[in-house]
Amino acid sequence: MKILEERQSFLSNYEVEQHLKDIKRKYNWTFNEKDEEELQKDKRKNKKRFDACGVNLEVITRDVLAYLRNGPPSIIDTTSNFKELGIFLNQFELMKVEKLQIINTLPRSMVILYSLVEECDQRFSEEICESIIEKIDQLFPLEETEEAEDQDQEEAEDEDQEDGQDDDNME
Amino acid sequence: MFILSELSDLVRIPPHTFNIPIQHSITDELNKKFSNKVISNLGLVVTIWDLLDIKDGLLKPGDGGSYVEVQFRCIVWKPFIGEILVGWVSDCSPEGIKVRLDFFDEIFIPRSYIFENCEFKPVEKAWVWKPDDDNEFFIDINEKIRFRIEEEIFVNIKPKSSNEASGLEEPSNKAPPYALLASCQTDGMGCLSWWE
Numbered sequence: 001m002k003i004l005e006e007r008q009s010f011l012s013n014y015e016v017e018q019h020l021k022d023i024k025r026k027y028n029w030t031f032n033e034k035d036e037e038e039l040q041k042d043k044r045k046n047k048k049r050f051d052a053c054g055v056n057l058e059v060i061t062r063d064v065l066a067y068l069r070n071g072p073p074s075i076i077d078t079t080s081n082f083k084e085l086g087i088f089l090n091q092f093e094l095m096k097v098e099k100l101q102i103i104n105t106l107p108r109s110m111v112i113l114y115s116l117v118e119e120c121d122q123r124f125s126e127e128i129c130e131s132i133i134e135k136i137d138q139l140f141p142l143e144e145t146e147e148a149e150d151q152d153q154e155e156a157e158d159e160d161q162e163d164g165q166d167d168d169n170m171e
Numbered sequence: 172m173f174i175l176s177e178l179s180d181l182v183r184i185p186p187h188t189f190n191i192p193i194q195h196s197i198t199d200e201l202n203k204k205f206s207n208k209v210i211s212n213l214g215l216v217v218t219i220w221d222l223l224d225i226k227d228g229l230l231k232p233g234d235g236g237s238y239v240e241v242q243f244r245c246i247v248w249k250p251f252i253g254e255i256l257v258g259w260v261s262d263c264s265p266e267g268i269k270v271r272l273d274f275f276d277e278i279f280i281p282r283s284y285i286f287e288n289c290e291f292k293p294v295e296k297a298w299v300w301k302p303d304d305d306n307e308f309f310i311d312i313n314e315k316i317r318f319r320i321e322e323e324i325f326v327n328i329k330p331k332s333s334n335e336a337s338g339l340e341e342p343s344n345k346a347p348p349y350a351l352l353a354s355c356q357t358d359g360m361g362c363l364s365w366w367e
Binding site: 001002003004005006007008009010011012013015016019020023052053054056057059060061063064066067070071097100101104105109111112114115116118 | 172173174175176177178179180188198199202203206207208210213217218220242244246248249251253254255257272273274317319357358359360366
């Protein structure tokens with residue numbers, strides 16, 4: 001084995017997630033009951049679990065997908081939203097890795113953004129930083145609070161319902 | 172962060188896969204070999220991204236398989252120095268904090284890289300950060316924590332000896348092939364709930 005080029009390019013978490021999801025679909029893998037149901041609904045004829053590529057790929061696909069699903073990028077649902085954020089970030093003099101980190105992390109507060117971007121306070125005015133966070137909130141509104149994510153599924157669902165009621169009241 | 176790396180390798184195509192398109196059997200063989208494995212000084216390979224070039228197959232006397240040189244790109248997980256990541260605390264000890272991700276366990280925050288006014292409480296088995304006299308923040312096991320990558324350590328793992336492989340002898344060197352050192356010292360780092 002030879003390494004020709006160590007780092008040809010960076011990938012965002014979103015791209016990796018899409019690639020792994022394609023593999024998972026193509027190979028008919030199921031990692032939980034929900035996957036199983038979806039596979040049953042699928043109309044393709046060949047639903048045989050593909051295993052010629054070894055179990056390691058299956059393990060890492062499951063684990064990386066679990067990691068990405070727990071992280072912020074799972075909120076990015078459409079490619080157009082993803083593109084829009086990318087184009088929006090292009091207008092600032094951010095390094096490529098900084099842009100990618102912002103897309104991967106989706107910072108919601110100044111302190112997180114400052115930790116991602118080096119010397120943020122000297123390079124950018126406060127308005128620019130606020131506009132980045134505003135844009136993220138606008139494109140990917142938070143449905144549930146972070147605390148709910150940490151708690152177990154049941155509680156998270158309760159929280160959702162409460163949120164829904166709050167929305168109704170406001171209307 | 173995930174990166175794309177370009178590699179080349181000699182792949183043996185086993186005869187029983189001669190009936191399927193060569194791209195498929197090459198991808199399968201490469202996945203078998205590299206997926207979920209660490210390449211020294213590169214990182215953790217996730218999977219194959221695409222194939223760039225497939226040379227003509229070569230035959231070896233006495234072997235039914237064909238040997239093909241392939242140029243391909245693969246997804247590699249290799250966080251850069253200074254990258255900010257989020258993980259779960261898996262263990263706290265007086266030496267520091269162990270952090271895990273879903274697919275990677277070997278991240279360690281040594282004592283010297285944690286906030287200055289931090290101390291380990293053996294009773295609770297937790298690290299406590301005291302930014303001032305009134306406040307106490309706990310870093311407990313299974314808490315979500317944000318940290319910064321400081322250093323990567325690659326260890327060359329030797330093949331197992333025959334005694335170790337057959338279970339007669341405990342493996343002597345258990346160091347992971349790829350480990351990361353992280354820090355937790357600046358604003359925004361530490362448990363996620365602190366900074367909301």
